[in-house]
Amino acid sequence: xxxxxxxxxxxxxxxxxxxxxxxxxxxxxxxxxxxxxxxxxxxxxxxxxxxxxxxxxxxxxxxxxxxxxxxxxxxxxxxxxxxxxxxxxxxxxxxxxxxxxxxxxxxxxxxxxxxxxxxxxxxxxxxxxxxxxxxxxxxxxxxxxxxxxxxxxxxxxxxxxxxxxxxxxxxxxxxxxxxxxxxxxxxxxxxxxxxxxxxxxxxxxxxxxxxxxxxxxxxxxxxxxxxxxxxxxxxxxxxxxxxxxxxxxxxxxxxxxxxxxxxxxxxxxxxxxxxxxxxxxxxxxxxxxxxxxxxxxxxxxxxxxxxxxxxxxxxxxxxxxxxxxxxxxxxxxxxxxxxxxxxxxxxxxxxxxxxxxxxxxxxxxxxxxxxxxxxxxxxxxxxxxxxxxxxxxxxxxxxxxxxxxxxxxxxxxxxxxx
RNA sequence: GCCGGGGUGGGGUAAUGGUAUCCUUGGGGACUGUGGAUCCCUUGAACCGGGUUCGAUUCCCGGUCCCGGCCCCA
Numbered sequence: 001x002x003x004x005x006x007x008x009x010x011x012x013x014x015x016x017x018x019x020x021x022x023x024x025x026x027x028x029x030x031x032x033x034x035x036x037x038x039x040x041x042x043x044x045x046x047x048x049x050x051x052x053x054x055x056x057x058x059x060x061x062x063x064x065x066x067x068x069x070x071x072x073x074x075x076x077x078x079x080x081x082x083x084x085x086x087x088x089x090x091x092x093x094x095x096x097x098x099x100x101x102x103x104x105x106x107x108x109x110x111x112x113x114x115x116x117x118x119x120x121x122x123x124x125x126x127x128x129x130x131x132x133x134x135x136x137x138x139x140x141x142x143x144x145x146x147x148x149x150x151x152x153x154x155x156x157x158x159x160x161x162x163x164x165x166x167x168x169x170x171x172x173x174x175x176x177x178x179x180x181x182x183x184x185x186x187x188x189x190x191x192x193x194x195x196x197x198x199x200x201x202x203x204x205x206x207x208x209x210x211x212x213x214x215x216x217x218x219x220x221x222x223x224x225x226x227x228x229x230x231x232x233x234x235x236x237x238x239x240x241x242x243x244x245x246x247x248x249x250x251x252x253x254x255x256x257x258x259x260x261x262x263x264x265x266x267x268x269x270x271x272x273x274x275x276x277x278x279x280x281x282x283x284x285x286x287x288x289x290x291x292x293x294x295x296x297x298x299x300x301x302x303x304x305x306x307x308x309x310x311x312x313x314x315x316x317x318x319x320x321x322x323x324x325x326x327x328x329x330x331x332x333x334x335x336x337x338x339x340x341x342x343x344x345x346x347x348x349x350x351x352x353x354x355x356x357x358x359x360x361x362x363x364x365x366x367x368x369x370x371x372x373x374x375x376x377x378x379x380x381x382x383x384x385x386x387x388x389x390x391x392x393x394x395x396x397x398x399x400x401x402x403x404x405x406x407x408x409x410x411x412x413x414x415x416x417x418x
Numbered sequence: 419g420c421c422g423g424g425g426u427g428g429g430g431u432a433a434u435g436g437u438a439u440c441c442u443u444g445g446g447g448a449c450u451g452u453g454g455a456u457c458c459c460u461u462g463a464a465c466c467g468g469g470u471u472c473g474a475u476u477c478c479c480g481g482u483c484c485c486g487g488c489c490c491c492a
Contacts, residue, residue, distance in 0.1 A: 003465085006483065053492050060490080077492050105492095110419075113486060258492090277487060304492080333451055364451055372454045383451060395452075402452080 007109070007117025017323045022311060023102060025148040026122055033141050035100040035124055040081040042104060046071040051292060052080040052262075062106045062117075074106035077304060078123050079289070086127055087295040095128030100141075102307070114278035114309045125302035132234060135266045135286060136241040138301045142270060142282050143247055149310055150319045154272045154281065156249070157217075158238070159256030161285065162265045163231045167210055171202045179261040185214065186257035214255035222252055238266065262287040266301070272313035281309045325375035327414055328394075330357040331367040333383030341382050344392070344407065351411050372397060378414065 004010060011019060046063050062074040075081060078101055090097060102122045109115060124141055126134050146154060168178045184193040190211060197207045216222050220239050226232040235252065242250065258267045267285030284303025291297050328348065332341035341357055348355045356374065358367050371379045381393040392410060395402045405413050
């Protein structure tokens with residue numbers, strides 16, 4: 001027996017129905033927002049990812065040498081690829097460029113709830129625009145894709161990493177050290193941060209001010225306490241737009257520090273509280289990653305969404321979608337009916353009905369049982385009796401009512417009894 | 419990388435130091451056109467390796483995988 005690799009999953013028919021449904025809801029939402037889909041390779045040269053995230057991530061990648069001696073890696077996320085693609089082939093496209101993508105990603109991690117080695121992400125970016133409405137559009141898409149799946153219970157928090165970033169910079173911290181400081185704040189490591197700051201010659205007063213930023217969280221009113229006028233104005237403007245487009249119940253949280261260096265302004269996170277330890281379903285913000293990849297500076301706002309986590313959260317809310325089932329299951333009785341049955345099947349399929357028929361030459365009662373378990377709406381019985389009169393017997397699988405219908409009229413009969 | 423709890427047919431389970439119960443599912447039959455039922459038959463299982471033992475599914479150790487948590491989180 002073969003075992004599935006650790007941290008991967010098989011998706012059976014029922015689960016796949018659910019996944020495809022959710023995926024198409026999200027995809028349609030993005031298209032409705034004017035985003036266009038791209039698809040990029042599942043593996044890339046290793047350096048694409050180390051350039052973005054540092055050498056340290058190699059431990060957490062599926063990295064390998066190919067037969068040509070090149071170092072490659074399965075993608076752990078897709079943002080770096082989008083940047084590569086943009087610089088190589090899309091940089092002269094009209095701005096703003098609104099792109100989205102969906103696909104599997106891979107990380108060598110220890111599996112737990114909501115955490116797998118192969119997982120699926122949906123992401124979107126707006127490239128080349130830098131206005132509050134750009135940020136609002138991205139957040140709005142993130143929220144809408146999640147809501148489009150029927151998920152009710154989630155929490156949006158919006159922050160502004162630019163405030164801390166500029167405070168650290170103004171205090172004279174080198175660019176190369178800023179992310180270290182942010183990281184300490186992210187972990188709520190006050191002692192560590194104080195030590196880091198005093199080493200860099202920052203006054204205690206300033207340190208206290210920076211630490212207090214983390215306490216700024218709540219509704220619009222907390223924006224008065226934002227120390228930077230630019231950031232305050234920006235967030236107030238954003239807040240007004242969010243209200244206009246109907247996004248409610250979000251909070252501001254100046255304590256959000258997204259792990260990576262490249263976020264520069266607005267940042268946001270969406271949690272699904274019923275998920276347990278791995279409850280973040282979406283994260284994003286505005287950044288400029290492109291110079292690091294060898295392009296001109298272009299502002300971008302984007303997000304990545306954990307598709308699997310959304311589905312787990314949906315399951316916990318006991319959300320159910322109805323799977324399509326069969327419009328008809330066709331049962332031939334006797335040798336002579338078999339070919340007529342297949343002819344009818346083919347005709348109905350060409351008319352767009354979801355139709356299946358008996359492949360195992362079973363008797364009527366077993367066939368009805370099978371039709372029932374396959375979720376067929378009707379069973380169509382075609383035997384010698386019917387053949388001689390050019391009809392078929394259509395049995396409603398819910399009510400049990402039966403009716404003899406001329407072969408030519410079956411299409412209309414099925415169409416009129418949805 | 420670390421910690422806790424687990425692993426018996428496809429799914430769900432029972433008992434047990436002497437190779438395994440029941441339910442469900444799958445296949446077939448009774449059965450010659452309505453029995454989506456019922457009854458009968460049937461396929462199918464101890465995660466892997468080592469140890470203790472006359473004998474291990476059971477006890478011990480290691481690995482592996484699953485569930486959950488820590489770390490990390492692009």
